[in-house]
Amino acid sequence: MAYSDKVIDHYSNPRNVGTLDKSKKNVGTGLVGAPxxxxxxxxxxxxxxxxxxxxxxxxxTFGCGSAIASSSLATEWLKGKSVDxxxxxxxxxxxxxxxxxxxxxxxxxxxxxxxxxxxxDYRVKNGLPxxxxxxxxx
Amino acid sequence: xxxxxxxxxxxxxxxxxxxxxxxxxPYFTEQFGNAASRNHPFGxxxxxxxxYAREQxxxxxxxxxxxxxxxxxxxxxxxxxxxxxxEMYAQKxxxxxxxxxxxxxxxxxxxxxxxxxxxxxxxxxNEEGLINLEELxxxxxxxxxxxxxxxxxxxxxxLQNMRAISAIAKKHxxxxxxxxxxxxxKVPVDVIADGxxxxxxxxxxxxxxxxxxxxxxxxxxxxxxxTAQMDGGGHERGMRSGTLNVPGIVGLGxxxxxxxxxMESDTARISAMRDRLERELLTLEESYVNGSREHRLPHVTNxxxxxxxxxxxxxxxxxxxxxxxxxxxxxxxxxxxxLKALGLSDDLAHSSLRFGLSRFTTDxxxxxxxxxxxxxxxxxxxxxxxxxxxxxxxxxxxIEWAEH
Numbered sequence: 001m002a003y004s005d006k007v008i009d010h011y012s013n014p015r016n017v018g019t020l021d022k023s024k025k026n027v028g029t030g031l032v033g034a035p036x037x038x039x040x041x042x043x044x045x046x047x048x049x050x051x052x053x054x055x056x057x058x059x060x061t062f063g064c065g066s067a068i069a070s071s072s073l074a075t076e077w078l079k080g081k082s083v084d085x086x087x088x089x090x091x092x093x094x095x096x097x098x099x100x101x102x103x104x105x106x107x108x109x110x111x112x113x114x115x116x117x118x119x120x121d122y123r124v125k126n127g128l129p130x131x132x133x134x135x136x137x138x
Numbered sequence: 139x140x141x142x143x144x145x146x147x148x149x150x151x152x153x154x155x156x157x158x159x160x161x162x163x164p165y166f167t168e169q170f171g172n173a174a175s176r177n178h179p180f181g182x183x184x185x186x187x188x189x190y191a192r193e194q195x196x197x198x199x200x201x202x203x204x205x206x207x208x209x210x211x212x213x214x215x216x217x218x219x220x221x222x223x224x225e226m227y228a229q230k231x232x233x234x235x236x237x238x239x240x241x242x243x244x245x246x247x248x249x250x251x252x253x254x255x256x257x258x259x260x261x262x263x264n265e266e267g268l269i270n271l272e273e274l275x276x277x278x279x280x281x282x283x284x285x286x287x288x289x290x291x292x293x294x295x296x297l298q299n300m301r302a303i304s305a306i307a308k309k310h311x312x313x314x315x316x317x318x319x320x321x322x323x324k325v326p327v328d329v330i331a332d333g334x335x336x337x338x339x340x341x342x343x344x345x346x347x348x349x350x351x352x353x354x355x356x357x358x359x360x361x362x363x364x365t366a367q368m369d370g371g372g373h374e375r376g377m378r379s380g381t382l383n384v385p386g387i388v389g390l391g392x393x394x395x396x397x398x399x400x401m402e403s404d405t406a407r408i409s410a411m412r413d414r415l416e417r418e419l420l421t422l423e424e425s426y427v428n429g430s431r432e433h434r435l436p437h438v439t440n441x442x443x444x445x446x447x448x449x450x451x452x453x454x455x456x457x458x459x460x461x462x463x464x465x466x467x468x469x470x471x472x473x474x475x476x477l478k479a480l481g482l483s484d485d486l487a488h489s490s491l492r493f494g495l496s497r498f499t500t501d502x503x504x505x506x507x508x509x510x511x512x513x514x515x516x517x518x519x520x521x522x523x524x525x526x527x528x529x530x531x532x533x534x535x536x537i538e539w540a541e542h
Contacts, residue, residue: 011450014521036484038448040524040539041523061521062522062524067447
């Protein structure tokens with residue numbers, strides 16, 4: 001399969017690989033996917049509680065190059081956004097940015113799911129109601 | 139300078155030996171005759187070349203030159219053997235025994251015959267990739283006409299016990315066919331000692347050309363016949379019509395001669411490199427060799443790297459031409475059925491690489507491959523949440539994974 005230059009770039013030089021302290025109240029963690037399906041993404045955000053801005057984001061992904069690139073890109077986009085803005089990240093924006101082929105769209109869906117799961121985890125930790133399940137692109 | 143990518147996919151195909159090409163060249167241009175032309179020297183020369191190749195081949199596998207039927211390759215040989223026996227021996231019975239780890243050319247041929255009334259038993263293999271001989275014996279019936287078990291497996295290199303299997307088939311009056319595509323030219327194959335009645339093999343897995351293969355069909359003890367699958371001029375003792383591919387046959391002959399003369403020294407060198415590659419890669423934690431290491435072809439190793447995803451791994455080892463147990467890049471998401479048959483979970487089957495070495499593989503290439511794979515696996519594990527959980531002692535089966 002031919003990968004786009006952007007996918008290869010994120011795969012070769014992934015941004016923000018790592019782990020945030022999930023016990024902290026201002027860290028939200030999203031773990032999505034399943035090993036048998038060949039993709040597991042863990043995406044974490046650290047939020048400045050005063051401003052509601054995401055100050056740091058980290059990921060670890062078990063998956064193909066497109067899955068790694070989707071989550072790497074997501075962490076780049078998350079940093080500096082408010083939590084509310086982050087909720088608006090749409091998987092199709094990831095598809096466009098990385099020029100993902102149709103068979104790899106699920107990687108972008110997974111990245112969007114991971115963002116929403118991380119935000120929900122942060123919300124629940126901070127006494128906010130869990131958001132409705134994200135609109136489905138599946 | 140090392141040329142990249144490095145070719146380590148020699149179970150898919152091998153480069154042709156230049157000596158084979160040299161032997162073939164005159165038969166494209168000057169000596170272009172049809173081996174079936176009996177009336178002029180052009181035909182005689184071609185026939186002589188074909189007869190010489192038959193002898194070269196016969197010497198490698200210890201048979202009579204007349205027992206070699208030329209085909210277009212191993213797939214055709216598999217089809218001709220199985221369908222040909224099924225039709226020829228229909229009066230005796232309709233039962234065929236094979237194994238789940240056979241090549242698709244055997245499995246799909248058997249499935250085809252099932253639609254025509256054949257009864258097929260698919261033997262399971264153990265975690266080493268070997269069939270159980272007691273199960274084979276128990277599956278034999280008076281209607282069993284054919285036992286079809288491969289010599290060496292194309293994905294994991296595991297060698298089945300030819301002599302024990304042929305003895306069981308013989309005891310119950312069934313013929314024994316072996317797809318020896320991966321074995322001929324790599325390990326000593328002796329159709330007499332191994333008790334093989336029909337055997338398929340091909341040129342391009344042993345430094346010969348593509349498009350030429352052969353089917354060994356035993357002529358005595360017992361005399362075996364197969365029904366032709368193509369109608370035509372009655373070439374190859376009526377079993378396979380079609381003008382002979384003289385340059386291809388010359389190439390296959392030469393490849394067999396080289397294999398016979400050089401197998402011992404090639405094997406010593408290649409297996410030493412294979413063992414070094416394997417030993418080094420097994421220093422990575424949670425890496426496993428798939429299939430028997432004892433009963434195995436000398437030039438292949440198949441290794442799974444746990445907690446690394448197959449397609450990501452393939453992308454990480456871009457400087458190597460290898461095969462993966464993951465079919466993600468093809469239309470199907472199913473991992474290798476051979477690895478699944480060994481009892482591997484889907485994720486472990488997906489994260490496997492098959493390394494196939496050749497006569498032309500160098501120590502320098504193996505050094506590079508070792509470092510390249512180690513780097514890729516290490517990097518991907520640092521990026522893998524599953525690896526982190528494993529390192530923290532979390533049981534991955536205890537996690538409720540989100541559906542997607």
